[in-house]
Amino acid sequence: MKKLIVSILSIFSFFASQAQTTAMDFSRNDCDGNPVHLFSLLDSGYTVVLEYVMIPNCQPCITAGKGLTSLVEPFKTSHPGKVKILQIAYSNSYTCEGMQAWKSANGFTHQILTLGNDEVEYYGGMGMPTIVVVGPKDRYVHYKKQGYSVSHNANITNAINNSLAGLTSLETYKENLAKIYPNPATKTIQIDSKFEMSEAIIFNQNGQEISTQNLIGKSSTLDVSSLDKGFFFVKLIYSNGNFSIHRIIKD
DSSP states (O other): OHHHHHHHHHHHHHHHHHHOOBOOOOEEEOTTSOEEEHHHHHHTTOEEEEEEEOTTTOHHHHHHHHHHHHHHTTHHHHSTTSEEEEEEESSTTOOHHHHHHHHHHHTOOSEEEOOOHHHHHHTTSSOSSEEEEEOSSTTBEEEEEESOOGGGHHHHHHHHHHHHHTOOSHHHHHHHHEEEESSSBSSEEEEEEEEEEEEEEEEOTTSOEEEEEEEEEEEEEEEOTTSOSEEEEEEEEETTSOEEEEEEEEO
16 A cells, blocks of 8 residues: 555656646846846736747747737736736846847837746746746646747637636646546546647556547547556646646546
């Protein structure tokens, strides 16, 4: 039993280290000399969209900046003073002079900061732009993704709406993401999700990957007929870049 408990803790520790469900705090001045403390912004009720950028000629970074500006605009009416965009240099070698020139050349009006290297690493490493949506309660990471296209706007909007709606802890978030039934199951498990799903990965109690199955849409079926009797973990991967882990029992 002790070995089993250690195995369970190990798999959840592994996933927790990958999930980055809590924002990485920072406190420094923006390029106009104004102090910015992320956790203070979150604790005061802001949902913050972080765009980590490469300058001066990263076209996807520019496209993302303009796309995020348009995306956030309706929230100024529906949730005034609740959503903020911060554009941050991904490399600590960038200067405020360079960021100011980039901001001016592209007509951006958001606060800009430097020294984002540690945060970029925390949220998944090099891949520009890196976009992160963090919310006020539990300082939760509702969205993080490397790269940008307009096709991502729906997922980013969903993340902002989830933050504004007050989804908080990982358990609450997981419960809102997907319902899995029947559980225990003998042949198949039905998965009904709030968001589009892309993949399910099944692990045994020791954290070893057993199988991977593609999922389509918000409602899908998971085949468990080949599993031995016992309990397993299912990692559901969503098209918005998030995932949740659920315990299932094969009967």
